[in-house]
Amino acid sequence: KLLREAGAEKAQCRIGRYKKHEMNxxxxxxxxxxxxxxxxxxxxxxxxxxxxxxxxxxMDEAIIKESVQDVIEMADGSEPDTANDIAKWQEPAEFKxxxxxPDKEVMYFRLKEFMDDVKRLYPKVILREAFLxxxxxxxxxxxxxxxxxxYSKGVYGFELMISSKDxxxxx
Numbered sequence: 001k002l003l004r005e006a007g008a009e010k011a012q013c014r015i016g017r018y019k020k021h022e023m024n025x026x027x028x029x030x031x032x033x034x035x036x037x038x039x040x041x042x043x044x045x046x047x048x049x050x051x052x053x054x055x056x057x058x059m060d061e062a063i064i065k066e067s068v069q070d071v072i073e074m075a076d077g078s079e080p081d082t083a084n085d086i087a088k089w090q091e092p093a094e095f096k097x098x099x100x101x102p103d104k105e106v107m108y109f110r111l112k113e114f115m116d117d118v119k120r121l122y123p124k125v126i127l128r129e130a131f132l133x134x135x136x137x138x139x140x141x142x143x144x145x146x147x148x149x150x151y152s153k154g155v156y157g158f159e160l161m162i163s164s165k166d167x168x169x170x171x
Contacts, residue, residue: 002068004144008045008075010086012147015041016139021102023111025130028119030111033104045071049080089146098154102134107156118162128161 003011044053052074
């Protein structure tokens with residue numbers, strides 16, 4: 001609404017909240033469990049075929065209003081492109097995938113099991129760091145054509161850094 005009031009012919013925005021639960025292995029030991037969260041807002045406007053956009057991670061009213069003006073100024077200063085457009089109207093929809101919360105006990109058990117299996121099955125491998133996390137995100141996407149989508153997604157992820165030594169050979 002603010003983008004349209006500021007002069008955008010077409011506008012869209014996406015807002016998302018993210019929460020990450022993370023367990024780490026460092027130097028062969030489970031060393032950390034933490035939870036972090038973030039929020040993001042993405043604004044886009046099209047005016048006379050010119051597009052401006054901005055992403056931010058603060059949600060207070062003054063910052064949003066200032067960002068709306070920034071987006072309009074970016075659009076005014078950009079090159080026109082006939083390909084700039086937004087999605088046509090679609091039925092509102094909600095998309096859900098995965099769990100909303102992690103199973104922390106299973107995360108710990110699986111991380112410990114992985115660590116023990118690496119020691120037992122691959123004795124030359126040195127487990128430098130490993131990160132097991134669960135990320136949950138929720139948000140919505142809306143545009144001036146009436147598109148209104150909501151989403152919720154929870155996924156587990158795993159990253160690993162290893163090295164190996166066999167006599168004088170290191171990998």
